[in-house]
Amino acid sequence: MKVNKKCRCDKCGCAFVPEAKILREGEIEYTYFNCDYCGKAYIVSVTDAELRRSIRKYRTLSEKLNGKPLSEQTLREIAELKDGNTKRAAQLRRMYIREG
Template sequence: MEPIYARCDKSCNQSFYVKHFKEDKLHNTIEKTYFNCPNCGQEYVCFYTDEEVRKLQKKQRELQRKLKWVTDADEVKALLIEQDKLRAATKERMDAIKQKVEQQHEQ
């Protein structure tokens, strides 16, 4: 994966490349993916996942592989519709997890 250019907009305003993301297992099956500013250590959460999200992501990867080989226009259209549904379901679930984790963190 290509490094991502970032700026610490919460603390030191330092620019840097994110070369590696970190993962921490939280309670139950929830995992947090994040990176830290190398200058001040400020944490930036990218996203949270659980078993359901990881299954949805796996389905998306499988669908991507399938799309590479399909030539029938109707089948491609159907697969793209399925892909959009999977993306929407994944985003909805990830947003719900983020809200739950952040609410628990505030308490």
């Protein structure tokens, strides 16, 4: 998947249009892109099977929002899913990526 926006590489300074790629290692899935010039990798996300299921559920519920009033319970469920997904994504990132 290509994005129409250019970004600039932190390593070589060249501008390029990122193209998302996916790498699977067991149930862990990395979404990333590389600089077209020097190859530096930029990891966008790390997910496991549980998080991907939860993200799909969140998307399904949030698509129902499409201008329709939802019950307080559904809105609370959407908010809890988003919060849980954000926390799990941060946890996986800390577990599987060495940054810096």
